[in-house]
Amino acid sequence: xxxxxxxxxxxxxxxxxxxxxxxxxxxxxxxxxxxxxxxxxxxxxxxxxxxxxxxxxxxxxxxxxxxxxxxxxxxxxxxxxxxxxxxxxxxxxxxxxxxxxxxxxxxxxxxxxx
Amino acid sequence: xxxxxxxxxxxxxxxxxxxxxxxxxxxxxxxxxxxxxxxxxxxxxxxxxxxxxxxxxxxxxxxxxxxxxxxxxxxxxxxxxxxxxxxxxxxxxxxxxxxxxxxxxxxxxxxxxx
Numbered sequence: 046x047x048x049x050x051x052x053x054x055x056x057x058x059x060x061x062x063x064x065x066x067x068x069x070x071x072x073x074x075x076x077x078x079x080x081x082x083x084x085x086x087x088x089x090x091x092x093x094x095x096x097x098x099x100x101x102x103x104x105x106x107x108x109x110x111x112x113x114x115x116x117x118x119x120x121x122x123x124x125x126x127x128x129x130x131x132x133x134x135x136x137x138x139x140x141x142x143x144x145x146x147x148x149x150x151x152x153x154x155x156x157x158x159x
Numbered sequence: 160x161x162x163x164x165x166x167x168x169x170x171x172x173x174x175x176x177x178x179x180x181x182x183x184x185x186x187x188x189x190x191x192x193x194x195x196x197x198x199x200x201x202x203x204x205x206x207x208x209x210x211x212x213x214x215x216x217x218x219x220x221x222x223x224x225x226x227x228x229x230x231x232x233x234x235x236x237x238x239x240x241x242x243x244x245x246x247x248x249x250x251x252x253x254x255x256x257x258x259x260x261x262x263x264x265x266x267x268x269x270x271x272x273x
Contacts, residue, residue, distance in 0.1 A: 054199070079262075088163075088249050088264030089202070134201055146192065146217065147251075147262060149201035 048072055049137050051150025058157050064122040066153045068135035071116065075137040079147070080109065080120050083132045092133070093120070125157045161185050165250050165265035172240040172272045180235040180268050182250030189255035191233040192262070195219065195246040202249065208233055209255065240272045
């Protein structure tokens with residue numbers, strides 16, 4: 046049972062374009078939703094995170110949109126750059142943000158073409 | 160600060176062999192976790208710990224043992240390696256349950272079981 050479903054599996058975007066990755070979850074007890082970025086040969090690193098008490102969070106070119114009623118959240122990368130090419134994972138946890146126990150989506154490989 | 164350090168980076172095992180993947184963190188984090196990463200499946204939680212002497216199972220615990228005798232170290236033991244355990248293993252640590260906490264990941268151990 047995949048508690049967090051992520052799409053698309055892969056994404057190709059032109060430089061300057063908008064990259065959008067979507068995630069859906071089932072467990073209504075989830076209360077912390079981070080996005081991680083992973084470059085080849087490296088461990089994942091936190092990109093941005095949101096709690097369900099807000100519908101949107103923006104940090105630079107990265108924005109999380111959160112729809113609690115639909116149990117969906119998405120990552121938008123504005124003005125995508127070749128350096129953004131990486132694998133992105135959404136995740137969720139419960140228990141006031143218990144990041145010792147993250148449930149991850151399947152991952153999206155993003156390629157930004159120059 | 161070294162952050163989260165995993166050793167070894169690469170390992171090849173024969174079926175039935177045992178080994179221990181090491182993980183150490185120098186950030187005095189309470190929470191530590193082990194994940195495995197497989198293509199198309201994201202990261203899946205194996206075991207986690209909320210403090211020294213306390214461990215619990217994650218999504219895919221079978222075939223793995225853990226212990227947490229100190230705050231800094233959280234080794235993962237494979238008692239009898241199987242080809243299905245071929246994967247990339249990541250250790251993570253975090254402060255624990257608090258707002259806007261972040262899980263820090265190591266560089267990973269790539270394990271091949273033949």
